[in-house]
Amino acid sequence: MSAVLDGADDQLEAAAPARRVTRDPRWLWWLGAPLLVLSLAVAASQGAYAIGLADLPRLWAWWQQPADAPFDPELTAAQVFWHIRAPRLLMATLAGSALGVAGAAMQGLFRNPLADPGLIGVSAGAALGAACSIVLLPLLGLMPAGFAVGLSGMGVTMLSAFAGGVAVTALAWRLANTQGQVQLANLLLVGLAINALAMAGLGLLTYLASDTQQRALNFWLLGSLAPSQWATVMAVLPPTVAALAAGRWLMRPLDALALGEAQARAMGVNVKRLQTVSVAMTALAVGAVTSAIGMVGFIGLLAPHLVRLLLGPCHGVVLPGAALTGACLVLLADTAARTVAAPVELPLGVLTGLMGAPVFLYLLRQRGHRH
16 A cells, blocks of 8 residues: 555646655755744743843753742743743644644645635634533533633633534534545535534623623633643643644545545545544644634644645645644744733734734635636
8 A cells, every 4th residue: 555655645746746845854854843943932032021042041950940939030030931931832832733733634635725624613612612611501500600710610611622622523524424424525514504503602602601701701712822831731732642643644645635535545545534533633633722722713724835835735744844834833923922012912813813814815816816
């Protein structure tokens, strides 16, 4: 089967002669790794408490300092970094990687560079799950009022958001299944309908919410890395690692699928398993990220497309490249959110929308010209 998929890679390269195509991962690491390190350095040094780039290496000596240690000017930067900024940087890296690889998988599965993980309803489902925890459970008397808004209820809200994202994706998959086969066109239409239904549910719960609950709902709708803590980083880490591992398995089958489902089956690819793994990986990754930082749009659309424009459509480069690019985009967007209107912090989802929507419109226009 390996030789057959190698032939699929060759056909894929021949199908896109106008673009630079490479299967050499060294291009990816030469471009992506320095960019990620630079993004981390910029994000680490910028904020309400500025830390010089030259001071960053010395912070490692004070990483064990507790958050409630007596004030010491020499330790303040280390305390700010390790207890506030480092969890935020890691969460941004994990979230961008998960969204990027999920977007690349969805674009490969739908064979459309304009596809997005939100098409199957996982983001809207996660937000609806969080809204149910914040508004509906107290309304039904299953949880004290304001419990989910406080720190003690964040775990319950995160679990509800994750369960909502996975449940909505499973429902879309079930409704799109006809006689044991899932048609991607049906999955797309079902996902759009479920997205609309989830947003209607969000609107109803927002209408029923109190002022305090509405402020909490705005976090899930607009997205923010402000609540990032080491506990939330540890919660998002396993799903992100699992998604990256699944992305490694998807590389070559997605290359074969780019030639069409019939051709992929003739090459020995189990298309049904490929669809199942891609959708499950997207639900796991995007559900975990949305449960922790809220809805952050356009990263899953932009990251793989940028890699594809630079290095070509081979998924052996696009999937890991989308993870690196997504991490860089979220890091830089969060840095802008913390600094543009300091000391006020802008919502992360607003900045990614302002960054992604014009690019999306440009891609649509270019696609129309090619057609």
